[in-house]
Amino acid sequence: MVIGGRGEMDFSKALSPILPSLYISMVDQELHRGLEDIAVAETRLSTIDGEAGELIIGGYPVEELAKNALYEESVFLLFNDRLPTKSELESFRTELAGYRKISEEIKQVLRQAARENADAMDALRMGVAAANLGFDSTESTDHAKRLVSVIPTIVTTYWRYRSGKEPVEPRDDLGHTANYLYMLSGEEPDPAAVRGLETYLNTVVDHGLNASTFVARSIASSDSDLVSAVTGAVGSLKGPLHGGAPGPVLEMLLVAHESDDPEGYVQEKLDAGERLMGFGHRVYRTRDPRAEVLSRAAERLYSGSGDRAFFGFVEEFEETAVSRLSDHKPDRKLETNVEFYTAVLLYGVGIPQELFTTTFAVSRVGGWVAHCLEQAADNKIIRPVSIYVGDHNRSWTPAENR
Amino acid sequence: MTPSVFDPGLSFTAVAETGLSEIDSDTGELRIQGFSIEDLAENAAYEEVAWLLFNGRLPTDKELAEFTNELSSARSLPENVYSLIQAGAEEGVPAIDVLRMGLAAGNLYFDSEDTLRATRRVVAICPTIIAAYWRYRRELDPIPPRDDLAHTENFLYMLSGVEPAESTVEKLETYLTTIIEHGLNASTFAARIIGSTGSDPLSAATGAVGALKGPRHGGALERIFEMLTGLDDGMDPTTYVRERLEGDGSLPGFGHVLYNTRDPRAKIIEQAAERVGEKQDSTSFLRNAQRLEAAAEDYFTERDPERQLHATVDYYAAVLLYELDIPPELFTAIFAIGRSPGWMAHYIEQLESETLLRPRTRYIGPEERSWISRSDRYVAGDSSPPSSDHLKGISSILGTLSEPARLELLLILYESAEPLSYSSIRAQSSIEDKGRFNYHLRKLRSIYITNTDAGYSLSDTGRKVVEMLVDDEQLLARTIG
Structure with a gap:
């Protein structure tokens, strides 16, 4: 164990101990339940300053990256630690476009999931778990690209079946984002919708070690493969505590919009002791920087297309909610979080609410696989310690005596 | 909050309280819910230990019968999942990958809304998926599960199509029981992280199988088997150990990170392998393994008496499974059959603690860059040099x-x-x-x-x-x- 300059404990250089019991004696007997005070990995991919409300992805402030980049560019950045040149970007896009197809067996499973009205996240887990069928490569970087490419196909195939339609084959002359929208609707998408979705995909592509990224790294730490790691990540993203699920925000906004009385709606919720969806974040003490980026993107999208009134209402609602929340709980700063404007933006882009969480996965898979590659490059198996709190010495009782 | 501790393997950090198992590194003891592993391996049926993990005590006859029944009625898979397994088998995908695919689709044709029911589903379908895979691999039709057979017996039946010998069932059951739970290894921890978000049991099990696949985890069994099959009767084990350790430095199956002593489970499995040998008289594989272990013990003692490495459970598991005529291609997947109740019990513990696992990172990337438009990016060899402007x-x-x-x-x-x-x-x-x-x-x-x-x-x-x-x-x- 190395004690660093500021009293920080650094176990990364701890020598392999002579005996397991000696190393076990070094274990801190204090329980770190949520691990929020422990750094588990070094990363170059993103960093969050919760106090200042800053998020840096691949060295770029999220504000810069989100509005400028193509999603493929963000993924290239995460894989290579720099932006691609024009020709690199072109070949990267072509390569990704070549990895989009899924096998017939996966389609059948997705069709069954749709028939049974399984959750979109369950369907995504089924599809991703089988993503190596019909894909022959032993290179982990190829698997990384494959996973990024195939998730939109799985999500849209499921959704087409859910809507009683045949799936739309991917089109390799379209970019990643446009092709996703194309496979959903079967029509070439509006460029403004593509740009709006592209901004969203860039914005949430990586965000430190949330539970899904952490499980991906943990699976990768046994030297397992990327398909396994991403399947695990999808499984954890499904959980309601994970975040990234803006569906309930949209429901709330639609109901409130119907009432056309943001003041009254917010007051009623707060008086009833209910939570307002879309406000407050575990990490950020300020407005989530991603909320800012997405609200600008939504503003651009809505100003160009039909439902301007809805966006005007949303802005009014946000202002009212933030101010009422601060009256309501002056000690806790509850600012707009990423889910709030995700709901608004994705609704504007035309993504069905049932696919909000899977669309988050369409983006975050870039971060998941980049984290796995980073883990593999400097790997230590993740095997934490538990504290035993059960009975100590029991002995066998035959069944008749129980 | 800035994290005060950097612990990349988390091997110095306690993340959870557990009532499931306890390891004493010095004395080499493993206790499951307070029972010594030797006690359980000798006396208990596999379903009994699974029930113990889920409920914290041993079941009565009636409870055990109900549980056995619950498991056997959750074994069937839909046609679409069989097609997936068949595609995997035909492409020569490893068994553990196909197990991941099958589990991921485990909620099809199954009402998995009830969390506890879904944990039983996980335990119940692992054998069905693996047996179907192996049948397809040999170009045979899969055999549907039989709900009048117990867990282990039914698995062997689905593999071969004939009712297995009682002695084979008993030894495989000893193996499955012995490895049913072992603290927070990488696969169990993956299941717990997934549980920490409030996600479902099938998702957690799918993640755990993914972690188990890694060569640093369950994948070790296959490397041990390869090593043991490479030994022939005439080879001098001492020379072999020395050549390996002085060559690439590896001796698969030796040195468990949590035991100072020999892994207590190794003895249980070694004894089971010996009992197979008594009847079959085909024990040269076991004897070679034992001679190799003795030579390795001598080598480690001589090299550094303070730092000895001993045989792990995997070492003798490879021997036992081989002697039971289990195909080596299924070793890692069979480990998952054994471990699945441990995964599910940990998943439930984590779910009940309602604590999201969300650790921090140490950022070592660039501080802040500003955006460069596509045409201004320059990479030597890929674009023309920019002008002095x-x-x-x-x-x-x-x-x-x-x-x-x-x-x-x-x-x-x-x-x-x-x-x-x-x-x-x-x-x-x-x-x-x-x-x-x-x-x-x-x-x-x-x-x-x-x-x-x-x-x-x-x-x-x-x-x-x-x-x-x-x-x-x-x-x-x-x-x-």
């Missing part, structure tokens, strides 16, 4: 270096193996004025120097610059001289 920025970055005080700071950081605190650089530097010192330090930041919670250190660029000065052409030495 575009090179003003880089020339100012290079200009930062033309100041002796700053070069001194870079050299101070270069000499230190660890990041340095502000005060420590200040103490070593010859710049006396604090304002000047801060100014130079600031100029170097982000391009040449990074500042993390641990202190200041050279960035990759900073290091390359210094290396160019001190190493490549000895520029520094020449100019000082």
Whole structure:
């Protein structure tokens, strides 16, 4: 164990101990339940300053990256630690476009999931778990690209079946984002919708070690493969505590919009002791920087297309909610979080609410696989310690005596 | 909040309380819910230990019968999942990958809304998936499960199509029971992270199988088997051990990170393998393994008596499974059959603690870059060089270096193996004025120097610059001289 300059404990250089019991004696007997005070990995991919409300992805402030980049560019950045040149970007896009197809067996499973009205996240887990069928490569970087490419196909195939339609084959002359929208609707998408979705995909592509990224790294730490790691990540993203699920925000906004009385709606919720969806974040003490980026993107999208009134209402609602929340709980700063404007933006882009969480996965898979590659490059198996709190010495009782 | 601890393997950090199992590294004891593993392996049926993990006590006859029934009625898979398994088998995908695919689709044709029911589903379908895979691999039709057979017996039946011998069932059951639970290894921890978000049991099990696949985890069984099949009767085990350890340094199946002693489970499995041998008289595989173990023990004792490595459970598991005629291609997947109740019990513990696992990172990337438009990006060999108009920025970055005080700071950081605190650089530097010192330090930041919670250190660029000065052409030495 190395004690660093500021009293920080650094176990990364701890020598392999002579005996397991000696190393076990070094274990801190204090329980770190949520691990929020422990750094588990070094990363170059993103960093969050919760106090200042800053998020840096691949060295770029999220504000810069989100509005400028193509999603493929963000993924290239995460894989290579720099932006691609024009020709690199072109070949990267072509390569990704070549990895989009899924096998017939996966389609059948997705069709069954749709028939049974399984959750979109369950369907995504089924599809991703089988993503190596019909894909022959032993290179982990190829698997990384494959996973990024195939998730939109799985999500849209499921959704087409859910809507009683045949799936739309991917089109390799379209970019990643446009092709996703194309496979959903079967029509070439509006460029403004593509740009709006592209901004969203860039914005949430990586965000430190949330539970899904952490499980991906943990699976990768046994030297397992990327398909396994991403399947695990999808499984954890499904959980309601994970975040990234803006569906309930949209429901709330639609109901409130119907009432056309943001003041009254917010007051009623707060008086009833209910939570307002879309406000407050575990990490950020300020407005989530991603909320800012997405609200600008939504503003651009809505100003160009039909439902301007809805966006005007949303802005009014946000202002009212933030101010009422601060009256309501002056000690806790509850600012707009990423889910709030995700709901608004994705609704504007035309993504069905049932696919909000899977669309988050369409983006975050870039971060998941980049984290796995980073883990593999400097790997230590993740095997934490538990504290035993059960009975100590029991002995066998035959069944008749129980 | 800045994390105060950096522990990349988490091997020094306790993340959960558990009532499921306890390991004593010094005495080499493993207890499951307070029962010694020897006690359970000798007396208990597999379903009984699974029930124990789920409920914290041994079941009554009636409870056990209900549980056995619950498992056997949850074994069937839909046609679409069989097609998936068949595709995997025909493409020669490993069994453990196909198990991941099958589990991921385990909620099809099954009402998995009830969490506990879904945990039973996980335990119930692992054998069905693996047996179907193996049938397809041999171009045979899969055999549907039989709900009048117990868990282990039904698995062997689905593999071969005939009711297995009682002695085979008993030994496989000993194996499955012995490995049913073993604390927070990588697969169990993956299941717990997934549970920490409130996700479902099938998702957790799918993640756990993914982690088990890794060669550092369950994948070890296959390497052990390869090693043991490579031994022939005439080979001198002492020479073999020495050649391996002095060659690539590896001896699969030796050295468990949690035991000072021999893994207590190794003995249970070794004894089961011996009992197979008594009847079948085909024990050269076991005897070779035992001779190899003895030679390895001698070698480790001689090399360093303070640091011995002993056989793990996997070592004898490879022997036992082989002697039971289980195909080696299924070893890792069968480990998952055994371990699945442990995964599910941990999943439930984590779910009930309602604690999201969300650790932190140490950021070592660039501090802040600004966006470069696509046409202005330059990568040697991939685009044409930019004109001098575009090179003003880089020339100012290079200009930062033309100041002796700053070069001194870079050299101070270069000499230190660890990041340095502000005060420590200040103490070593010859710049006396604090304002000047801060100014130079600031100029170097982000391009040449990074500042993390641990202190200041050279960035990759900073290091390359210094290396160019001190190493490549000895520029520094020449100019000082």
